[in-house]
Amino acid sequence: MVPGRLIAYRDRVRSTLETAFETEHSPHDVAASFAAGVFITALPTLGTGLLVFVLLAAISDRVCKLALLASVVVLNPAVKWGVYAASFWLGNRILGPVPGISLSGVSLSAGPDIVARLLVGNLVIAVVFTVVGYAVVLRLVLAFRRRELELGDALPEVGSE
Known part of the structure; x- marks a missing residue:
């Protein structure tokens, strides 16, 4: 059951990204x-991130709406819990553990920490x-469009003879 869900998730991400790659935006705009x-x-x-997406799309023609959507597909709510857990762990590594607090002793007074x-x-x-996502998507867009170009160049032009 889990491998089937992972395959479906991968296919959904791939499909959304490929649709974004086919837009009229430049590779840099799609990746950005x-x-x-x-x-x-x-x-x-x-949840206010969706409002920011709408604002970004409204104020700039360079924003690729499908690429924004693809980012939501990649970092969906189920994945975000893992991001939050990793964020807290990393924050503890950077700032140190919350003084005097153990997992069993978490209280509201420790909230700000x-x-x-x-x-x-x-x-x-x-x-x-963000940095990794930009680099990966830029390379993918360039490779995808290069493949499309090579396919188009290989086809004979109608009426050229």
């Missing part, structure tokens, strides 16, 4: 849109995801 979407989606925006660690770790992870 995906990277911006990943950054916004990776942050704990509590816990949130600070979550946000610091999450910001670092979001930046890493």
Whole structure:
């Protein structure tokens, strides 16, 4: 059951990305849109990230809406819980553990310290995801379009003879 879900998830991500690759936007615009979407989606925006997507799409023609959508597919709500756990762990590594708090002794008074660690770790992870996402999508778009170009060049032109 799990391998089937993973295959379906992979296929959905691939399909969304390939549709984004076929847009009229430049490879840089597609990759930058995906990277911006990943950054916004990776942050704990509590749903307001979608409003930021709408705002970005409204103020700039260079934003590839499909690439923004693809970022949401990649960092979907189920995946974000893992990102948050990794963010808190990384925040603890950077800022140190919350003083006097163990897993069994978490209280509301420790809230600001816990949130600070979550946000610091999450910001670092979001930046890493953004840089990696831009590089990967740029390479994928270029390779995808190069393949399309080679296919088009191999076809004979109608009426050329």
